[in-house]
Amino acid sequence: MPVVxxxxxxxxxxxxxxxxxHARLDLIPGLIILVPAIMGLRGNIGAALGSxxxxxxxxxxxxxxxxxxxxxxxxxxxxxxxxxxxxxVIGILSKVACQLFGLPSIPLVNLLLIAILASVMAxxxxxxxxxxxxxxxxxxxxxxxxxxxxxIGMVGDVITVFVVFIAADIVLRMKIDDSAAYLLxxxxxxxxxxxxxxxxLLEILRQSLPVLVLCTVFGVIAGVFLHWQYEKFLLIPxxxxxxxxxxxxxxxxxxxxxxxxxxxxxxxxLKPFCINDYVIKxxxxxxxxxxxxxxIVAVITKFGADLFxxxxxxxxxxxxxxxxxxxxxTLIVFVLDFVTASLSYHIQLDPSNSVIPLxxxxxxxxxxxxxVLAISMFI
Numbered sequence: 001m002p003v004v005x006x007x008x009x010x011x012x013x014x015x016x017x018x019x020x021x022h023a024r025l026d027l028i029p030g031l032i033i034l035v036p037a038i039m040g041l042r043g044n045i046g047a048a049l050g051s052x053x054x055x056x057x058x059x060x061x062x063x064x065x066x067x068x069x070x071x072x073x074x075x076x077x078x079x080x081x082x083x084x085x086x087x088x089v090i091g092i093l094s095k096v097a098c099q100l101f102g103l104p105s106i107p108l109v110n111l112l113l114i115a116i117l118a119s120v121m122a123x124x125x126x127x128x129x130x131x132x133x134x135x136x137x138x139x140x141x142x143x144x145x146x147x148x149x150x151x152i153g154m155v156g157d158v159i160t161v162f163v164v165f166i167a168a169d170i171v172l173r174m175k176i177d178d179s180a181a182y183l184l185x186x187x188x189x190x191x192x193x194x195x196x197x198x199x200x201l202l203e204i205l206r207q208s209l210p211v212l213v214l215c216t217v218f219g220v221i222a223g224v225f226l227h228w229q230y231e232k233f234l235l236i237p238x239x240x241x242x243x244x245x246x247x248x249x250x251x252x253x254x255x256x257x258x259x260x261x262x263x264x265x266x267x268x269x270l271k272p273f274c275i276n277d278y279v280i281k282x283x284x285x286x287x288x289x290x291x292x293x294x295x296i297v298a299v300i301t302k303f304g305a306d307l308f309x310x311x312x313x314x315x316x317x318x319x320x321x322x323x324x325x326x327x328x329x330t331l332i333v334f335v336l337d338f339v340t341a342s343l344s345y346h347i348q349l350d351p352s353n354s355v356i357p358l359x360x361x362x363x364x365x366x367x368x369x370x371x372v373l374a375i376s377m378f379i
Contacts, residue, residue: 003150004252004293008245008300031168033097034111035243037090037220037364038118038160045086045123046130046156047360049079050148051259051352053134055266057144066135079127087119088112093220101224110171117167122159129155145263149255149356218361225368238305238312239375245297246325246371250363253289254333257282258359261341262351272342283334290330294323313379321374328370333363 052075056062062071091112098105105111130152137144260282264270269278298319305312312318336359344351 001289001292003147004249004289005296006151006154008154008293008297031106031114031164033094033103033105033220033224034090034115034118035161035164037094038087038115038122038164045079045083046126046152047149047255047259047356048352049075049127050130050134050144050152051255051262051356052350053131054138054144054148054259055263055350055352057134057138058263059266064135064139066131072131076127076131079130080123083119083123083127084116087115090119090220091115093217097220097224101228103224103228106172113171113174114164114167117170118160118163121163121167122156125159126152126156143260145259146256149259150252153252153255153360214358214361218365221365225365225372236311236313236379238301238310241301241304241310241312242321242371243368245301246322246329246367249293249297249326250329250333250360250367253286253330254337254359254363255356257286257334257337258341258351258355261337262355265341265345265351272346273339274342279338286330286334287327290327294326295319297326298322317378320378321371324377325367325370325374329363329366332366333359336362 053062053072056071057064062069066072091108091114094111094115095105095108097103130148133151134144134148137147261270264278265272270276298315298321301322302312302315302318304310313321337355340358341351341355344354
């Protein structure tokens with residue numbers, strides 16, 4: 001509970017940046033599609049890395065004290081390389097989505113460069129933070145599964161929203177069009193050759209392609225839906241504050257229970273597709289968390305809108321939007337966590353590598369759709 005409240009305060013800044021930058025979003029067609037997809041890096045990279053480290057600490061595979069050993073370096077290196085890979089897929093699919101749905105967009109090369117630059121800047125800060133937080137929590141006798149996913153989700157969202165606008169400013173100042181992209185193509189093999197074989201693009205794609213592409217598609221779909229419904233947010237800019245708040249709750253709650261189920265399966269607390277006392281207690285805890293956190297998120301959102309002088313709806317509709325969205329999202333992602341963790345373990349895949357990326361990426365869509373539905377219902 002304290003962690004989720006703290007992350008809600010952090011998400012306020014991410015949402016406030018979006019609220020303040022609504023004019024910039026309107027001037028850079030297609031940029032808003034990148035936001036949910038790149039925010040998904042917190043699950044695909046940070047939370048999944050934290051879950052792997054947490055499970056390894058619980059199982060005694062690695063020691064309690066951090067060391068620059070092969071295990072830690074390989075996990076951090078793979079996470080950074082994967083972020084670059086995801087950003088390339090995000091940029092391409094964002095442009096394809098704009099063309100497919102007839103949405104305005106800046107040139108492909110600009111979308112690609114913004115996605116890559118934003119992902120590199122975000123991962124440079126996010127990956128060391130994830131490793132440090134996981135070891136810190138474990139050594140303070142706290143379960144990293146309860147802490148790492150929501151905190152990294154919040155930190156990732158604040159960093160991501162901030163660096164997306166920085167990356168957009170840098171790239172658009174360069175005034176590169178699609179024809180100039182051909183001049184950049186010879187640079188790609190040079191970059192790939194400098195990466196260790198274990199972390200090269202093709203090797204990562206071969207190992208992670210199904211989950212990677214599926215997660216990216218989910219993120220882009222969330223962005224397209226957000227683009228399609230953008231007029232609702234443009235009329236009341238304060239509603240943009242809710243985008244990171246609600247999407248983050250889907251990712252945070254999904255990440256918590258995804259990590260707990262992953263560790264529980266490894267330690268034998270539960271068996272695939274078996275609803276036992278462990279699952280029921282986790283469900284009751286998740287539902288209680290949703291009920292308790294909803295009004296707090298509403299208060300924090302209202303405070304942020306007033307603080308930054310961003311127009312927002314009255315408090316009662318805001319409270320109803322938050323309560324409906326967070327409770328429904330909690331129910332959906334809990335079921336998704338249980339099913340995907342059980343399925344992954346059943347087919348002998350590490351749930352730490354698949355559950356959190358899939359559920360947090362699905363959470364981007366679920367959070368976006370439920371948020372728009374709640375706004376339509378109560379405004």
